[in-house]
Amino acid sequence: MLESLPLADIRAFVMTADHGSFTRAAEQLGVSRSQVSKQVTALEQALGVSLMQRSTRSLRLTESGHLLHAQCRSALGDITQIVTLVREERNAMRGRLRINSVGGPIGERLLAPAVHAFMQTWPQVQVELDFSSHRVNLIRDDFDIALRMGALEDADFIARPLMTLPYVVVASPDYLARHGAPNTPGELVDHRCLVGSVSRWSFTARGAESRELQVDVGAQLECRNGHVLVSGAIAGNGIIRVPRLYCESAIARGELQELLSDWQPADVPLSLIYHRERHRPLRTVRLIEHLLEWFAR
Template sequence: MAPDLSLIQTFLVIAESGSFTHAAEVLNCSRSHLSKQLTKLEQVLGVSLIMRTTRAQRLTEQGQLVYQECRQAMNIIDAACAQAMDITNSPKGQIKINSVGGFIGEEIVAPLVSDFVKRYPDIEVELDFSSQRVDLLLDQFDFVFRMGSLPDSNLIARKLLTLSNETMAAPAYLQQRGTPSHPKELKQHYCITGSIDHWHYQHISDPKLHAEVAISGGFKCKNGRAMIASAIAGNGIVRLPTLYCPDELANQTLVPVFSDWKVADTPVYLVYHQDPHRALRFNMFAQYVVEEFQRYSEENYRKK
């Protein structure tokens, strides 16, 4: 049976103090308690560690060996704890992030991360744009940028942005194929799809009125830019956040399809683990992200 670590720590203090009296002062306990602790350790190991009389003490041969090995081990433990505390309390170390790609990932998250690394050069950031929905714990990510509704979990989710969505098409396409007046009519149209092939709508005047339609088309892609380009080329109707194409809407390269029906907004979240002892770099990054997205939202709002 391995001895309790506290017994070893007591033995090290006794050996280094030179006397039970001094060791008792260091540990703020009685000499009899120390004697019982040492005796217990010796019983567990089956060896004598310290020869002691009323006036003196010395380490036995086995005691010298145990002392040297345990002192070295404790030094390693102390160094590891100090290093962990230093990393926890200093802006350095690694951050692993997964993010949605497209406009959010490339135009907002990537520059934000780049600026963060420039500000804190001792922090190493790994940014992943893989499209599959990751598990923070299993996939060993520290942060995830996610769009859409989130399931209940023990994770912390901080809302960063709300994206307004619009159903759009090129004027030439609508002139050729006609403009649908109801979402159900999308079944007779070519639609440009991403990862969602069922579109949900709510009536603007009567919020209780909903419509859901299964859509299809000749082009499917999870990249917003590619979907916009395909819509401009007249390949069909597309549904995307207006943040992705403000210029196309402003110059009417793309125009809204519906006036009475709207698509629900899409929230963007920063998701991360709950940890009361989070390292400083994680807290700094989370706060930095929230502040930068707030600034971005305000600037974007002023442009409208």
């Protein structure tokens, strides 16, 4: 029965009891007198008791009416206070934000400085930065936003592009001395490859004829950690395909060499994703705006 009692009817009853008049209660609620009278009557019918004794000049609460008024007045006050707190919390720049992102250089060198700058601006916001390698579900895993690489097909969230990550295919001089260098992407199937989350590598031919090619490579080592892939390649264990950001210093030192000069590995987009909910806390809105501006620079 409780589920069938409209809160508006209870509020109309409490307001009428407070003011001792349907007319004054209607003025406070911004509705007609007849509407308030109908709401109180509907509440009485739902409860099966008389709450008010009515006359042409006055209203008097019954014993049941006094009992209900005392309890509901207190409860409505609590509800009003809670609603006020929720609204204040939504519009306050404080509270916790949970962010999930791919780790390695992307999380450490691209995202972390942006988060540090955000926290300098909004010191009352607490941030939990998670670099879990598994692909999280924003709602199930209770994250406010996430950074994801690659194509996004899930329609349950909003995706905003942050940047495009150039990729390279590299190996160490030691590996190339022992195994030779592939001349075309198709020759990768005969080489030792160290693979992250993607074993189908895409390429576009450089030059006037921009042919596209995809190759399913074997995984001599499979690991979602970019540091491990780079260190494995430097150790001479195989060929890797990673964002240039991951290994540009190793290339500069001569520890790794770029391969397949006639072919460009497909770039991969990095996107910011968040819930589709219409009413999001102000701290989440400000973080989204901050990250979009940060990566745009």
